[in-house]
Amino acid sequence: QVHLVESGGGVVQPGRSLRLSCAASGFTFSIYGMHWVRQAPGKGLEWVALMSYDGRNKYYADSVKGRFSVSRDNSNNTLYLQMNILRDEDTAVYYCVKGMRTMVPNGGDAFDLWGQGTMVTVSS
């Protein structure tokens, strides 16, 4: 069965850092672009970041550019999101999401597999 399992969420003070992980299983991780999408409490969906299947291309939402960094380890089927200089408005459930198409180098994609999400709360 295909699965994405996020971890690393928690409560953190503004200005501090947190690293999220996403463990993938049941599919060939290395041929799919992987994304982070977040959802603030009671709000809609916001795309955060994409890392292409081969790790060559990374893209970020303006709201996190310069503070967040996405990476992946294809040998261990894991996606990461390093979040620095956290702000109150970063409070959200963070979903690890799989792109639908294989080997898309730098294009957008629909999302055909979502993890259950990990909650990040930024509060003093």
Add this chain to the structure above:
Amino acid sequence: DIVMTQSPDSLAVSLGERATINCKSSQSLLYDSNNKNYLAWYQQRPGQPPKLLIYWASTRQSGVPDRFSGSGSGTDFVLTISSLQAEDVAIYYCQQYYTLPPLTFGQGTRLEIK
């Protein structure tokens, strides 16, 4: 950025009746070279992550009941549920994947039973 606007924000439909949700993009999502619309629809039930229903504007994801259908092209798209079931109570989102960054979603449409 491509802005996605859904209407209505909320909708109440009787069981067995048709539900229609609209999605409008600020620019065309039709890619001329392959004649595909880069538009997806998702369902998010309470307490659950979103689930892909439709991609390429009208292709149903595997396992999605055939009462769900997508239509439209260019900038105007529609998600239709032909006969509403109780389990269809959810928030529905459209998403463009024509260009990034950013990939963008509509604000969501809450569907309830009348």
